[in-house]
Amino acid sequence: MSLSSTNDTDFREEEEKLLTESGKQNHPKCLEFRDIEATSIKKKGVRQEILKGVSGKAKAGELTFIMGSSGAGKTTLLNILTGRNLKKIERDGDILVNGTLITASEIKKISAYVQQDDIFIDKLTVKETLRFSAKLRSPKKLNDDEIDEIVEKLMKEMNLKKCENTLVGSISQKSLSRGERKRLAFACELLTDPQILFCDEPTSGLDSFMSHRVIKALKQLCSQGKTIICTIHQPSTSVFKMADSLILLAQGNIAYQGRAQDIGEFFEKCGYPVPRFVNSADHFMRVLSHGTEEDENVYKNRIDGIIAEYENSKEESTSHSSKREKNNDKVQMKFPRPWILQFLYIFHRSLVVLSRDKFEMIVKFTQIIAMAAVLGSIYFNISIQKSDLLSLKGFAFTTVQLMHLLFMFQTLPLFWKEYPVVIREYQSNMYSPSAYFLAKSMSDMIQYLIFPFIFCSILIWSTNLPRSFWPFFHYYSISLILSLLSTSLSRVVASIVGEISSAVNLLFTITIPFMVFGGFFISYDRIPFYLEPVAAISWHKYAYEGFLIGFMKDVGQIPGCNETSTVFRESCSTGIEFIRQLSFKEDNLWLDYTVLLTVVAILNIAGISAFVWRIRRS
Incomplete structure (x- = not known):
C-alpha cells in the first residue's frame, strides 16, 4: 500500500x-x-x-x-x-x-x-557526484564495489538511473531538469542514512x-x-x-x-x-x-x-527541562575521512572538471598563443648587442607583466565559481576547507606548467636571444613561478574580499605599486629612501633581475659597445656591466628564485588562512 x-x-x-x-x-x-x-x-x-x-x-x-x-x-x-x-x-x-x-x-x-x-559541480555527471559524496560522507571507508552498490540503490530510489551519465550542468548550461537536480540533492544527503x-x-x-x-x-x-x-x-x-x-x-x-x-x-x-x-x-x-x-x-x-x-x-505540553541549549554552541567538525583522503578525492575531482572544461582551455590556449605572437612580432630578431639592449629590457619586463595579467585575472572567476559548492559540502561535513584549497590549487597548477612553456618557447624562437639550456631554463622557470605567484595572489584577494568585482579593483591596487618599483621605470639607485621598503618587497624587481641575469651573466663583450649609438647612450662593455648599470647584482640569481618562491609560499599560507576563515564563517 x-x-x-x-x-x-x-x-x-x-x-x-x-x-x-x-x-x-x-x-x-x-x-x-x-x-x-x-x-x-x-x-x-x-x-x-x-x-x-x-x-x-x-x-x-x-x-x-x-x-x-x-x-x-x-x-x-x-x-x-x-x-x-x-x-x-x-x-x-x-x-x-x-x-x-x-x-x-x-x-x-x-x-x-x-x-x-x-548547487553542484557542473562538469560532473550524476553518478560521479554521488560517488564523490559517498567517498567523503559515508560513516566508514568503503571500497569501490560498496560505493557502486550504494550509489546504484540511491539512483533507483530517487529515480535518477536514466540520467546517471548526464552532466549536472549549471544555470547557463542546462542539463538536468530542476526536478532531477532536486532529487540529486536528496540523494547526496541520504548517503549518510540520516x-x-x-x-x-x-x-x-x-x-x-x-x-x-x-x-x-x-x-x-x-x-x-x-x-x-x-x-x-x-x-x-x-x-x-x-x-x-x-x-x-x-x-x-x-x-x-x-x-x-x-x-x-x-x-x-x-x-x-x-x-x-x-x-x-x-x-x-x-x-x-x-x-x-x-x-x-x-x-x-x-x-x-x-x-x-x-x-x-492545544493540549498541555510536557514539563520543560531547566537545562538550556547554549547560544554559543560551537560545532566541532569531525570529518569521516582523514585530511589526506579528502585532498586526494578533491584533487581527482578537480582534474576531471579541468579536463572537461574544453572551451575554457581553448580560450586560454588561444590567448597565450596570441599574446606570445604579438610580443614575438614586436621583439622579432632582437639579439644581445648594444642597439638592442633597451629592447631587451622591455622584453624582460613585459614578460614579467604578462605572466601576471594572463593568469591573475583568469583565476578569479574560476576559483570563485565553486565557492557556493564548497560552502554546501563543508556544511555537509564532507571535507576541510584547507584540503579543498590545496587540492584545487595543485590541480590548476598543471595548466600553469604548460602555458608558460608554450609562451616562452614562442618568444625565444621569435628572437635571437640565447637558446642554450640555462638561459631558456631561467626564462621559463621564472615565468612559471610568476604564473604561480599571480594565481596565488588572486586566490588570497578573492578569499579576503569575497566578491569578484571588488577583488579585481584590489588586485590592481596591489600590483601597480610593485610594478612601478620593478626596476624598469626607475633605477634602484634613484628610489627615495622612504620608498625603499616597498621596492625591497617588489617581486617584479626580483623576476626582472632574474630574467636579465639569466640572459646576460655569461655574455662577454657585447657587440657594438665600442661604437657610438643613438639608441643606447649609456656605456656598456660586458653582460655583467650591463646588469650592474641597472643597480642589479650578477650573483643575485638564486636570491631572486628564493624570494619569488618565498612570496608564493607566503601567499598560499595567507590564501589558506583567509579561505578557511571565510568558509567557516559562512
Whole structure:
C-alpha cells in the first residue's frame, strides 16, 4: 500500500512500533523544540525579534511542513533546528531528540540538510557526484564495489538511473531538469542514512507535477522511519495533502501545530472556513498574510485571534527541562575521512572538471598563443648587442607583466565559481576547507606548467636571444613561478574580499605599486629612501633581475659597445656591466628564485588562512 493512502492511525501505530524497537543503531528519531526564541542583531545594534517562544514536534515516520507568510520566521526556525546560518542571531530554547536535549553539533551527526538552491559541480555527471559524496560522507571507508552498490540503490530510489551519465550542468548550461537536480540533492544527503532530514523549500521553482514527485519521494523516505521537516511555500493541493503534520508561523508565533488534516476544522473554528474550490494552503496563507492595503491593526487583531484560539485549544505540553541549549554552541567538525583522503578525492575531482572544461582551455590556449605572437612580432630578431639592449629590457619586463595579467585575472572567476559548492559540502561535513584549497590549487597548477612553456618557447624562437639550456631554463622557470605567484595572489584577494568585482579593483591596487618599483621605470639607485621598503618587497624587481641575469651573466663583450649609438647612450662593455648599470647584482640569481618562491609560499599560507576563515564563517 502506498504511503499517501495510509491513514493517521496507521502512522501512529507504525511510529510506536519503530520507537519501541531496541538494539538498532539508527532507530527513528522524534524531534521536539521548546520555547525557541530568536533575535536578529542588525547594524548599529538594532534588534529585531523573529521567533517568540515557539514550540513544536516532528514525529518519526512523518512528513512535517513548516509554513508561514514572508517574514514569519520559518527559515530562521529551520536554521536553528539544523544549527546553520546563525550569524548575528541570538537564540534560546531547547531542542530534544527522543526526549533528550541535544546540541547543534550533535544534531548534525544524525541529520541532513537539503538547501533550497541545488548547487553542484557542473562538469560532473550524476553518478560521479554521488560517488564523490559517498567517498567523503559515508560513516566508514568503503571500497569501490560498496560505493557502486550504494550509489546504484540511491539512483533507483530517487529515480535518477536514466540520467546517471548526464552532466549536472549549471544555470547557463542546462542539463538536468530542476526536478532531477532536486532529487540529486536528496540523494547526496541520504548517503549518510540520516534519521532526520531537513529540507528548505524542496518544491521551489518546480511545477506542480515535479513538486508532487519530489514530495512523493520524501513520503517514501518517511515509510522507512525517517523524520522529515520541510519549509514550504504555498504547496499545491496534492502536495499539501501528503503532509502528516503542519506547523504554521505568524509574526514569530505558532498559529497552528498539529495534524495537517485537522487544520481546516481549526480555521473554521477561528471564523475563516476554507471556501469551496479553493486551495486550502492558499487560503491559509491569505489569512496569515498582511494585505497590501490592509490596516495594520486589523491584521494584528486577526493574527492575535488565531494565535489565542490555538493556545486555548492545544493540549498541555510536557514539563520543560531547566537545562538550556547554549547560544554559543560551537560545532566541532569531525570529518569521516582523514585530511589526506579528502585532498586526494578533491584533487581527482578537480582534474576531471579541468579536463572537461574544453572551451575554457581553448580560450586560454588561444590567448597565450596570441599574446606570445604579438610580443614575438614586436621583439622579432632582437639579439644581445648594444642597439638592442633597451629592447631587451622591455622584453624582460613585459614578460614579467604578462605572466601576471594572463593568469591573475583568469583565476578569479574560476576559483570563485565553486565557492557556493564548497560552502554546501563543508556544511555537509564532507571535507576541510584547507584540503579543498590545496587540492584545487595543485590541480590548476598543471595548466600553469604548460602555458608558460608554450609562451616562452614562442618568444625565444621569435628572437635571437640565447637558446642554450640555462638561459631558456631561467626564462621559463621564472615565468612559471610568476604564473604561480599571480594565481596565488588572486586566490588570497578573492578569499579576503569575497566578491569578484571588488577583488579585481584590489588586485590592481596591489600590483601597480610593485610594478612601478620593478626596476624598469626607475633605477634602484634613484628610489627615495622612504620608498625603499616597498621596492625591497617588489617581486617584479626580483623576476626582472632574474630574467636579465639569466640572459646576460655569461655574455662577454657585447657587440657594438665600442661604437657610438643613438639608441643606447649609456656605456656598456660586458653582460655583467650591463646588469650592474641597472643597480642589479650578477650573483643575485638564486636570491631572486628564493624570494619569488618565498612570496608564493607566503601567499598560499595567507590564501589558506583567509579561505578557511571565510568558509567557516559562512
